[in-house]
Amino acid sequence: MSDDAVTPDPQEEPGLALEGGAMREESAYRVLARKYRPQTFDDLIGQDAMVRTLRNAFDAGRIAHAFMLTGVRGIGKTTTARIIARGLNCIGPDGNGGPTISPCGTCEHCTAIAESRSVDVLEMDAASRTGIDDVREIIEGARYTPVSARYKIYIIDEVHMLSKAAFNGLLKTLEEPPAHVKFIFATTEIRKVPVTVLSRCQRFDLKRIEAEALIEYLQAIAEKEGAAPERGALGLIARAAEGSARDALSLLDQALAHGAKAEDGTTLVAEDEVRDMLGLADRARVLDLLNLVMEGDTAGALKELGDQYERGADPIVVLNDLLDLAHWLTRLKIVPEADDDATLPPEEIGRGKEMADRLPINVLTRTWQMLLKTLKEAKDAPRPLAAAEMGIIRLAYAAKLKTPDEVIRMLETDAPLPDMPDPPGTGGSGSGGGSNTPSGSGARSGGPRAAAKPQPVAEAQSMVMLRTYKEVVALAEQHRDIRLKTELEDYVHLISFEMGRIEFRPAPRAPGDLAGRLKTQLEGWTGASWAISIAKEGGAPTIREAREDEWAKAVTAAKNDPLVAAAFEAFPDAQVVDIFEAQDDFTSPAPGNPEFALGDDDDEDL
Numbered sequence: 001m002s003d004d005a006v007t008p009d010p011q012e013e014p015g016l017a018l019e020g021g022a023m024r025e026e027s028a029y030r031v032l033a034r035k036y037r038p039q040t041f042d043d044l045i046g047q048d049a050m051v052r053t054l055r056n057a058f059d060a061g062r063i064a065h066a067f068m069l070t071g072v073r074g075i076g077k078t079t080t081a082r083i084i085a086r087g088l089n090c091i092g093p094d095g096n097g098g099p100t101i102s103p104c105g106t107c108e109h110c111t112a113i114a115e116s117r118s119v120d121v122l123e124m125d126a127a128s129r130t131g132i133d134d135v136r137e138i139i140e141g142a143r144y145t146p147v148s149a150r151y152k153i154y155i156i157d158e159v160h161m162l163s164k165a166a167f168n169g170l171l172k173t174l175e176e177p178p179a180h181v182k183f184i185f186a187t188t189e190i191r192k193v194p195v196t197v198l199s200r201c202q203r204f205d206l207k208r209i210e211a212e213a214l215i216e217y218l219q220a221i222a223e224k225e226g227a228a229p230e231r232g233a234l235g236l237i238a239r240a241a242e243g244s245a246r247d248a249l250s251l252l253d254q255a256l257a258h259g260a261k262a263e264d265g266t267t268l269v270a271e272d273e274v275r276d277m278l279g280l281a282d283r284a285r286v287l288d289l290l291n292l293v294m295e296g297d298t299a300g301a302l303k304e305l306g307d308q309y310e311r312g313a314d315p316i317v318v319l320n321d322l323l324d325l326a327h328w329l330t331r332l333k334i335v336p337e338a339d340d341d342a343t344l345p346p347e348e349i350g351r352g353k354e355m356a357d358r359l360p361i362n363v364l365t366r367t368w369q370m371l372l373k374t375l376k377e378a379k380d381a382p383r384p385l386a387a388a389e390m391g392i393i394r395l396a397y398a399a400k401l402k403t404p405d406e407v408i409r410m411l412e413t414d415a416p417l418p419d420m421p422d423p424p425g426t427g428g429s430g431s432g433g434g435s436n437t438p439s440g441s442g443a444r445s446g447g448p449r450a451a452a453k454p455q456p457v458a459e460a461q462s463m464v465m466l467r468t469y470k471e472v473v474a475l476a477e478q479h480r481d482i483r484l485k486t487e488l489e490d491y492v493h494l495i496s497f498e499m500g501r502i503e504f505r506p507a508p509r510a511p512g513d514l515a516g517r518l519k520t521q522l523e524g525w526t527g528a529s530w531a532i533s534i535a536k537e538g539g540a541p542t543i544r545e546a547r548e549d550e551w552a553k554a555v556t557a558a559k560n561d562p563l564v565a566a567a568f569e570a571f572p573d574a575q576v577v578d579i580f581e582a583q584d585d586f587t588s589p590a591p592g593n594p595e596f597a598l599g600d601d602d603d604e605d606l
C-alpha cells in the first residue's frame with residue numbers, strides 16, 4: 001500500500017456526502033471512513049482483480065456501457081462507482097486528458113463528482129425510488145448529451161430493488177445505449193437482478209478485504225491520526241469488521257475515542273480496551289477454558305467460567321467464542337493454512353496448533369456439536385450462565401469418554417499396547433490408561449491387556465522393544481507425530497514385522513518418503529536400527545480398513561444384544577454413536593450398563 005493511500009481527501013467536509021443525491025450506503029459512514037474514503041484505485045485496498053480488469057479495459061479503449069458492482073454492504077461499491085465516474089469524466093490537470101483509471105482529482109469534473117455536485121453524474125438509490133416513473137426520468141434524460149462532461153453517468157445503488165416495470169424500462173436504454181451515457185449499478189443481491197440486465201453489464205464482484213490487508217490499512221490510518229494502537233487491537237477490529245473497510249474504520253473511530261492519551265499526545269489503543277468495547281471475552285482465557293474442558297477438569301472449567309462471568313463476560317458470548325474455537329481447531333487440524341489468520345496473535349496460534357494436534361478429529365466435531373446445542377439452550381434459558389455451566393459439565397464429562405475408534409483400536413490390538421501414561425495435558429484423548437474411564441467400569445483393571453506390558457519409553461532405557469506393528473503406530477502417537485501415525489494407519493499393508501525390521505506394501509496414495517521417515521523416526525524413538533523394506537504385492541489390510549471393518553461388526557454385534565435390540569425397538573431412529581469400553585468383551589454388555597450408550601439426534605452425547 002502506498003503512503004498516499006491514507007492521505008485525507010482535501011475536498012471532503014464532514015456531512016457533505018450525506019446530502020442530496022448521496023447514496024444510502026453513505027449514511028453509515030463515520031468520520032474516519034469519510035475522511036479516508038479512497039479517491040483513486042490506488043487508495044482502494046483489497047480489490048486488485050477488479051482494478052486490473054478495469055485498467056485493461058480503459059487502456060484498450062473498450063470501456064463498457066454499464067457496470068454492475070456487487071458485494072456485501074460496506075465493501076466499497078459506492079466508492080468504486082464514484083472513482084469509475086471520475087475516471088470516465090476526468091480531463092486531467094491540463095484539461096486535455098482522456099478517460100483514465102487514475103483520475104487526477106483536481107480537474108473540474110473530478111472535484112464536482114467528489115462533492116456530489118456534477119450535473120452530469122446522477123446518483124439514485126433504487127431502494128427509495130423503485131418505480132417506472134423514476135426510471136422514466138433517467139430514460140428521458142439519457143437522450144440529451146451531457147452538459148459539460150464527457151459522459152452522462154447514472155449511478156444506481158441497490159438496483160435489485162427496482163420494480164419489474166422499471167427494469168423493463170431501463171432495459172430498452174441498456175440495449176441501445178447512446179454513446180454519451182454510462183450506467184454504474186451497485187447491488188448487494190445480484191440474484192435479484194434480471195439476467196437480461198446483467199447480460200448487458202460488465203460485472204465486478206467486490207471481495208471482502210483480507211484481514212492482513214485490513215490491519216495494515218488501519219495501522220497506516222491510525223498513524224496518520226497520531227495514534228499508536230496495539231496490533232492485537234487492530235486484529236480484533238479487523239475480525240469484527242468481517243472484511244469491510246468501512247466497518248473497520250467506524251470501529252477504529254470508536255477505539256480512538258476510547259483510547260487514553262500518552263504524554264506526547266499519542267492516542268493509545270490497547271487490545272483489552274478494544275475487546276471490552278466489542279464485548280468480546282478474552283480469547284486467551286477462552287482457550288484456557290476449552291483446554292480445561294478437554295482435559296475433563298470439570299471443577300477447573302466451572303471456576304474459569306465463573307471467573308469470566310465475574311469479569312463481566314456474557315455466557316452467550318463465551319459459548320460463541322468456544323464454538324468459534326472448536327471450529328478453528330478443527331480447521332487447523334485439516335487445513336494447515338488455517339493458521340495464517342492474521343487477526344490472531346502468534347502465541348494463540350501456537351496454542352491452537354498444539355491443541356489441534358492433540359485432539360482427535362471426532363472429539364473436535366463432537367465438541368462443536370455439543371457447544372452448538374448448549375448455545376441454543378443458553379439462549380432460551382432464564383439464566384444463561386446455568387445453561388452454560390451444564391454444557392461445560394457435559395463436555396468435560398464427554399471428554400473423559402473414549403471415542404469409538406479408540407475402543408476399536410483396543411479391540412483389534414491382539415498384542416498389548418505400550419501402556420504409557422498420557423503426557424501432561426492430554427486429558428481423555430490419549431490412547432492409554434483406564435483412569436479416565438468414568439466410574440462404573442470396574443472390570444478393566446487386571447485384564448489380559450495389563451498383564452504383559454512392554455517397558456515404557458524412558459530416558460534411562462537404552463532401547464525400546466516393539467512387539468507388534470500396532471505398537472509402532474502407538475509410538476508415533478505417543479510422540480505426537482500425527483502425520484506419520486495417520487499414514488501408518490492408512491497407507492501400510494503390512495507383510496511382516498519384527499523388532500528392527502518391517503516389510504510392507506504402500507497403498508497407492510502413500511507418500512514416497514514414508515519408509516524413509518518411518519525409519520528415521522523409529523530409530524530415534526527406539527534407539528535401535530531399523531530396516532524398512534517395500535514390496536509391490538501382498539500385505540494385510542491397512543489398520544484403517546481393519547478398523548472400519550471392526551466397527552461395522554461391532555455395531556452389528558451391539559444391535560444383536562437383547563437389551564440394545566429392545567432399545568432399538570423402542571427408538572427406531574436410534575443410532576449407535578459410541579461404544580464405550582466397559583469390560584473385556586464389550587459386545588455383550590452387562591445388563592443396565594450405563595456406559596453402553598445409544599443415542600438419537602436429540603441426545604447423542606451422554
Ligand SMILES: [Zn+2]
Binds near residue numbers: 092103104106
Ligand atoms: Zn480529473
